[in-house]
Amino acid sequence: MNKKTLFIILAIVLFIILLSVLAAVFLTAPKEPNKDQNIATGNSAGAGVDILEKAVALAATPEGITVPYGTSAQAIGLPDTVVVIYADNTAGNLSVSWDTANYNGNAAGTYILEGTLQMSGAAANPDNVRVNITVEVQDNSVISATGAIDAPAEDNTESTLAPEEDEVYNFRVYMETTQDSYKAGNTFSVGVMLTGDVNYTQVMAAITYDAGLLEYTGHGDLTALVAEVKKSGADKISLRNVPSMNMVAGEPCETPVKLVTLKFKVKGGFAASSVDTDISFDSLIVTPAASAKNATTAPGEALSITLSK
DSSP, X not given: OOHHHHHHHHHHHHHHHHHHHHHHHHXXXXXXXXXXXXXXXXXXXOTTOOOOOEEEEEEOOOOOEEXXXXXXXXXXXXXXXXXXXXXXXXXXXXXXXXXXXXXXXXXXXXXXXXEEEEOOTTEEXXXXXXXXXXXXXXXXXXXXXXXXXXXXXXXXXXOOSOOOOOOOOSEEEEEEOSXXXXXXXXEEEEEEEEEESSOEXXXXXXXXXXXXXXXXXXXXXXXXXXXXXXXXXXXXXXXXXXXXXXXXXXXXXXXXXXXXXXXXXXXXXXXXXXXXXXXXXXXXXXXXXXXXXXXXXXXXXXXXXXXXX
């Protein structure tokens, strides 16, 4: 075999080896995903848009409802949405569909209704998290033949019972500051506080103030898992506080819990030498832990201060 023939054979062998290497690289290379598919779920997401699932970890238990005897399932007033905590520790609201098959408004008692979360957007429920609500149907009243509720017969005997005491609430939400009077131009802070003898899972509140006298300048001391504070009007501040992901056990508040610190500045220009003003609650909801379904919340306590020139 001459040198020319040997060179040709070697060239052919090297060419075959090169083709084998290129084929192996091509076959094992990862394929680019289809950009028209949601990479997490496969749902259509529009060309070039990737949407990752937000998996539901927990759902907040809504506050229980008490209804009069004879209330139909449609008239209970079940909530349309519930607060959920996602696996990435963010919170949101999802619609809920309630199963009322076991409810009977014509039988006094306590009913636990189960709700199915309705997914929307990127929300997903891989663990099939559900939510329950307690509905209590009150005892039947004595009804006359005309359909009117009969009042009990008058008792003329002298009562030996002690006077009715003031109602005792499980939760109390109030505001505190370091002093009760401030001058024009002063800045001051207001702590929004929660205390109670049972655990809580969420606080939602709307706080109002006189925007002609006070300027809201910001907030601080947000330490909850989910804590949101924002202006929701010219003279209103909205607050939401979710202390932990454990919606069943909740968090204790026997030792007062500071939900947030609100910061204000006293405006000048009021006519009188001094004026009294309130920072107060426009609405307030404290959601108890599941083990304290019938817990009650006292009306939010306003903070009264005096402003002077």
